[in-house]
Structure formats: C-alpha cells, structure tokens
Amino acid sequence: MALSVASFGAAAQDIGVGLIVPLSAPGDATGGQLIRRGAEIGIEMVNAQGGVLGKKMQLFVQDSQGKPEAGVAAYRRLVSENKVVAVPGFFHSSVSIAVNEVAKDMGVPTLAVQASASDITAKHYDIAFRTHVVDPVRVETWMTFIKQKGFKRVSLIAETTDYGIGLADETLAQAKKMGGIEVQKVMFDRTVTDLTPQLLQVKAFKPDMVINIGVGQPLDLIMDQATTIGLLPNTPMLISYDAPTRPQFWQLHEKNGNGIYFIAYYSPKSKLSDIGDQFAKAYKEKYKEDPVYGALNGFGAVMILAQAIKAGNSADPKTLIKTLESGTYKSWPDAPVTFPKADGVYWHNWVPPVLILHYTAAKQDWKDAEVTVTYSKK
Secondary structure, three states: OOEEOOOOOOOOOOEEEEEEEOOOOOOOHHHHHHHHHHHHHHHHHHHHOOOEOOEOEEEEEEEOOOOHHHHHHHHHHHHHOOOOOOEEEOOOHHHHHHHHHHHHHHOOOEEEOOOOOOHHHHOOOOOEEEOOOOHHHHHHHHHHHHHHHOOOEEEEEEEOOHHHHHHHHHHHHHHHHHOOOEEEEEEEOOOOOOOHHHHHHHHHHOOOEEEEEOOOHHHHHHHHHHHHOOOOOOOOEEEOOOHHHOOHHHHHOOOOOOOOEEEEOOOOOOOEOHHHHHHHHHHHHHHOOOOOHHHHHHHHHHHHHHHHHHHHOOOOHHHHHHHHHHOEEOOOEOOOEEOOOOOHHHOOEOOOOEEEEEOOOOOOOHHHOEEEEEEOOO
C-alpha cells in the first residue's frame, strides 16, 4: 500500500511523485528513512512556493524492503494506481536494476539517489536517471586511498548482491590495471548472521586493509565479529558507504568505531546551494540534527523533478524524460546537475564528489571526521 505524505489518493489537481525506498528488513531501513525525510521536505518546500504549473505535488511512498520483487510491485502500483509522473528513491542497486526492466516498458522515469551499480545506467534506458556515485568512481576513490597509503594486500568482504558483486569485480579489475596490489575477495549471503568463517579467511590473508562491503546489518556484523577475532582494530577497515554518518553508528559501535574509514558523498565543509541551505535549516529544525547525504539527495530528487516539470511546461512522463536530458538543474550542492546521454555507465548520471572520511576519536561527530580523500571524476 502506498503511504502518502498528504492523504491517500492524489487529488485530480495534484502531480504525483512516487518514492521507492527500503523501510523494513532485510533492506537498510535507516537509509530509506533518510531519503524519505529529504523527499518529504522537498515536497513541502515546493508546495509552499505555490507548487508546479499551478498544481500541488504529492508524494507516494512505497517500501521496497531491499527486495527486487517488492520494488517492482511498488513501481507498478505507483504508476498504475497513483498515476505518478516519476519515481525517485532506490537505495539498493538490485531493486533499482529490477525496477528499470519494468519501467522501460511502462515509461515513467526513475531517479536513483543512492544505488551505485553500473547496470542502472549502463544499459542506456531512456527512463533511467541517477544522482549518485557509480561503481567505477567509488572504486577509483578507494584505489587512490590504497595507493596513497602504500597498501599492497587488500581484502574485500562483500555481500552477494548487485552492489557487492559489482564493487568486488570492479576493484579486482582496477587493481589488476594498477598493478602491485594483491586483492582477496570473500563473498557472503546477506541473510547470514555469523560471518566468523569468512572473517577468519580475511585474517589469515594478513591484509593491510579490509574493505567492508556489507549494507545495513551485515556491515555492523562484520565490524563486531572482526573485533571479536582481533582483526579490528589491528587492521584498518574501510566502510563502502556513508552509514557511519548516521547517529545510530556510535550507538552500535561505541567501542570499535574509532579508526574506521568510510566513503561519504558530502561533508559539512562542502558548500551548499541556496536551496541546499534552506533545506539544511528546515531539516535541522524538524529533526534536531544536521542532514546527511541520503536526506540531501532525497530532497534534491524532488527539486530536480519540480524544476524539470516547470521547464518542460508538462508533467507528462515522456516530456519529463526529454526535459531532464536537455536541462541544467539546481540541487543541494553548489554545482549544476545535468543528465547527458554520455558513454557507458555515465548515461543520465550526475556524479557527486566522493570523500573518504576517518574517525580519529571515539564518539566523534561525523562533521569533525578527518577528510582523507576527496575524489572527483574528471
């Protein structure tokens, strides 16, 4: 069932926008909730300024549970029942990829805000858009870090999802091209709750660094069970996305979070656009904390869609696709957003700068974390 921010069933004068995010297990429910918060505030801001084309925007939220089949069912409901004109969201790559296979026939565009697998945009579907880092760029970022640190032996422990497989394979390919680095790949099913056997393999390899490519609960299990066997804190660990920026991180990892490196796509040291500043103030007033990337990108998706609908003077999905392709848009960063018909994975894709942050003290505020690497795709 769709969860509407306003009321159930869009009024005839409303422009419906769908949102597919994980709000329950086995998906990363916290990640989904952050995106939802941002999108909701975006809708409120657009409507406070009079809406678009004389109409209000309305958000319909669907829980993907991190499952491809649930994401596909959600997309069908949003398009067929709620008559939405676009569907942003998507935290899990597997969900985004599966939905796009249906969306290419149903014709309503998707906008992935935190799913990075190459196939989301590499297939060059007209309906597929993204405002997030892609696998090659994420891996280029940590390969820069590996080279900077002089590491020679690196272990990957990755879940057997599109996200984990894609990042593991991309890392092996880039390491081979770079040369001088030995990479151990250890895969696991994300439903497993005891990762000790895999972590003992990693420990036996004696790596200079471990890359933790788990999402949600598996990420936390890897950290805690690596601590139990003495892999942490003796070996540096890099988390593959920005989960450590969330308030829950220190609640779970008060004793073993210090020293962790992690990928991020935003730092409070980064300059925001004027609407980004407005959003950050509204978010802090509402939730009593600063917004992290997921919330910022959820907000940005709504603002981009509102601008595109206005620019094309139409909420028709086919017109919206053409307008997104040809226009330049403002989101939360102080940088223009475009969706060119570029080669390969960069089709319809705006890529934010990627950071590696480092906690240097227990319970450190993520806003004070050391910025170790800042990488931008050239």
